[in-house]
Amino acid sequence: MSLVIVGSLAFDTIETPWGRREKIVGGSGTYCSLAASFFTRPKIVGVVGTDFPREIMAFFKRRRIDTRGIVVKRGKTFHWEGRYGRDPNQRTTIKTELNVFRGFKPRLPLACRKADIVFLANIDPDMHEHILSQVENPKLVVMDTIRLWIETKREALFRELKRVDIFFANDEEVKLLSGQTNLIKGGRKLLECGPSTIVLKKGEHGALVFGRDFVFGVLAHPSEDVVDPTGAGDCFAGGFLGYLDKVKRWSHREIRKAAVFGSVLASFAIEDFGIDRLKSLTDQEVEARFRQFKKLVAF
């Protein structure tokens, strides 16, 4: 199997009540690939500037992430600056500098064109068509989005949803897309737009996974110290898809376990700034927390 992740590689400047970090490495593609690398060898597709740290590229390779899809362009890497309040769900974007990301039209390397699972991690929906047309026969097309695209490219987004198998969205996005305030109703409505599975991410409240004939709920790990929530959703997707790529079966049973592994990876990511926690994370820790999730909900 192979998993291709198309997303951003970025510098993030992050302020939380617990501190501030300037231009640390982030981006949806970065978080998602790192999380997936605990289960499989993901291929990442994206663009960086010449200022992107070599040691991070080396770290990707140590984690056995295929980086041949990363284009290095003369110029600066995409830069996002944001601030979180005491409530980690409240995020304010202060600055977005697209830099080399502007006008990026990914050309997939040969190794990515035979992907089984393609993850379109929060990118302009107009780009989806362009990317998917390069993949020969994807078995699972997975998409994430953000409020920006819902508000500015609604039609393109719904057009692309028709080609999507699994759609990741948070509660705000489900409400905006479906026009429903009840999340279950909203999720069901989105199931009529194409996807066979909706993964509804609810931050500290966990996630709900629905198909037409099943619902699965996973709690978030009860974290006392959320240091930096950036990338939690991307790590959820990475753990989820990495696990599915590893097991090569997408039964309800496996989708349930995938969602728990998504929640496990997200729970680690938020324990430190940027990707710092993922740098020290071990397979044993991932397994141990998976078992904690079992205990958390057992009755």
Add this chain to the structure above:
Amino acid sequence: MSLVIVGSLAFDTIETPWGRREKIVGGSGTYCSLAASFFTRPKIVGVVGTDFPREIMAFFKRRRIDTRGIVVKRGKTFHWEGRYGRDPNQRTTIKTELNVFRGFKPRLPLACRKADIVFLANIDPDMHEHILSQVENPKLVVMDTIRLWIETKREALFRELKRVDIFFANDEEVKLLSGQTNLIKGGRKLLECGPSTIVLKKGEHGALVFGRDFVFGVLAHPSEDVVDPTGAGDCFAGGFLGYLDKVKRWSHREIRKAAVFGSVLASFAIEDFGIDRLKSLTDQEVEARFRQFKKLVAF
């Protein structure tokens, strides 16, 4: 065993986006006792006016609720009027008419003085002392509260918390009481104030139960149609305590199951206005939904 529930019996006027009901029967004691009656024979303590419907008293008795602690006073029953928006967690109180509830100082009938479990369902914390002093040797003291008491009787509330074993609170209440925005930290801080167990109710996101050395999470039933959220928290408490009273053991294992039964009862209550759904509810439906909760989180 025996469970005594001290709370309100009320008329509620409720407006939701799905309709309006004038002066239907409600109140924390009503909801909680009805929910508990699926597991045990609760004793309810409260006050009503001469306008309180006889058929509801008869219904209480049919559900084997001991109503000898209900005082009938000349005058009108407590009346609450509220409105819910599209988001069922957003509730506005329009009117509160205390009526016969004003100055109510419950005198427990003899049958209630030997209670094993005493539930103080959202009443003035100044009243707690008065009630508890009448119970000979309670094994489990359980308390719920609302924002009003946190803001107006904070000291009395913390004083009473010292005598409480299980404390029910929603996320707003935990934040207000603990001064913490992180719910897990907030819950842990409250554990230092007396209770051995905190039940953190999160509405549509379920509940977290914590003790000093354990955490259990229960999801809410994924309800597509929330008709009237009134009483959901009281039904959670009723199901929870009714089950504990029935099994007579309060191990972690039983507390977990109790929380699921709490969530089950709450999930039914919100399916119709007031107590209407509880009127038609059967033991078989309760059992069936309990099994659904198992499936919802199994992995």
